[in-house]
Amino acid sequence: MAEDKDNKVTADYDKVFVMPEEYHGVRPDQPREVVREKIITKTKIVRKKSRALPMVVIFALFITVSLLSYIGYLTYFKPAPEPEVIVKVVEPEPVVVEPEPEPEPVVVPSQEFDPAKIEPIKLSEMFDVDVDDDGLTDAEEFLLETDYQRPDSDQDSYLDGVELENLYNPIGSDPARLEFSGLVSTYVNPTFDYDLFYPKGWFARSVDPKNSEIVFSSPMNENVSVLVLENTAQLTLAEWYSVQIDEAEANIVEFENHNNMKGVRSPDEFTVYFARGEYIYVIDYDIGLKEKASYPHLFELLVQSFVFTGQE
Ligand SMILES: [Ca+2]
Ligand SMILES: [Ca+2]
Known part of the structure; x- marks a missing residue:
């Protein structure tokens, strides 16, 4: 046999009641105002706790999603390394300039007349x-x-x-x-x-x-x-x-x-x-x-x- 918070008995089935947390540490002999103050304080603490948890979870999720996103970005969108540009310096072939041949020396015929070396026009x-x-x-x-x-x-x-x-x-x-x-x-x-x-x-x-x-x-x-x-x-x-x-x-x-x-x-x-x-x-x-x-x-x-x- 148990009572709900309105102290109504529910006899149909067994119920287990647990004292709310805000009543922990409250003794029945304490004045009502003190009890009330404690309850209010604990309720605020509990509410604060209940509010802080989702924030942590959300923050954790945010971090997780951010990490996954970053990993995915690195995996799928990591820009391919730019090809190494090999700058091949082609040195120009040396231009071979053929030296101009020296002009043949002009052979000046000897001033000495040598009739033996001249083929004459024959009478015939x-x-x-x-x-x-x-x-x-x-x-x-x-x-x-x-x-x-x-x-x-x-x-x-x-x-x-x-x-x-x-x-x-x-x-x-x-x-x-x-x-x-x-x-x-x-x-x-x-x-x-x-x-x-x-x-x-x-x-x-x-x-x-x-x-x-x-x-x-x-x-x-x-x-x-x-x-x-x-x-x-x-x-x-x-x-x-x-x-x-x-x-x-x-x-x-x-x-x-x-x-x-x-x-x-x-x-x-x-x-x-x-x-x-x-x-x-x-x-x-x-x-x-x-x-x-x-x-x-x-x-x-x-x-x-x-x-x-x-x-x-
Ligand atoms: Ca003749
Ligand atoms: Ca003749």
């Missing part, structure tokens, strides 16, 4: 026009009155040029020999004992009283001269030539004419040399400033017909 490279290609230029055929359009003017199977070179008459067989054809004259040098043929129409004259230099002039202002020089040491032609002309011996060309006279030719073929005793005989063809030789085969006529006379 300067022949004038030869229409019928018979070995005589047109100018020579006009002078000799051969047919400049017929290689074999006298139809004897020998070309005009071949006949003249061999001292035969190119315009007939009677006379067969050139010296009797009337196409050439014979020059005789009484001082130095030689003679030779020169073409008709040419003029022969002695430059000096001793006949040491004879000039044969052509109507084309081309001349052939025969000059006699002293050779007291009686050098051979090769020796004399190398000393006088100061050219290499190998540059001269030995030859033998139709009178079996042995001589040498200059490299340019414009000069021929013969030797006898104390003299050198120089036969020289001069075309002046002309670029073409009109009478090269007539010059050759003088050379081929040259012969020593008298006693050495």
Whole structure:
């Protein structure tokens, strides 16, 4: 049997009553005001306690939620570390500057003239026009009155040029020999004992009283001269030539004419040399400033017909 706070008995079932906490320490003999004051004080304490607990719980929850939130943030929203920016410093390749090649030194040709090192223009490279290609230029055929359009003017199977070179008459067989054809004259040098043929129409004259230099002039202002020089040491032609002309011996060309006279030719073929005793005989063809030789085969006529006379 128990009573509720209104002291009403409830008999239906057993009830356990506990003295409220505010009555703890209250004795029944205490005056009512004191009891009342204690109860009020304890009630306030209890209320304060009852109010403080939720605040602690809420605060704890707040802390918990905050921690969880921070952990979640770190877990899911932690910003990925920024990629390490590797700054690769590329050093520029060194620029290789090729040094400019030094200019080739300008070779100044020596002022000394060395004819042996100069390849001359040969007479055979300067022949004038030869229409019928018979070995005589047109100018020579006009002078000799051969047919400049017929290689074999006298139809004897020998070309005009071949006949003249061999001292035969190119315009007939009677006379067969050139010296009797009337196409050439014979020059005789009484001082130095030689003679030779020169073409008709040419003029022969002695430059000096001793006949040491004879000039044969052509109507084309081309001349052939025969000059006699002293050779007291009686050098051979090769020796004399190398000393006088100061050219290499190998540059001269030995030859033998139709009178079996042995001589040498200059490299340019414009000069021929013969030797006898104390003299050198120089036969020289001069075309002046002309670029073409009109009478090269007539010059050759003088050379081929040259012969020593008298006693050495
Ligand atoms: Ca001809
Ligand atoms: Ca002929």
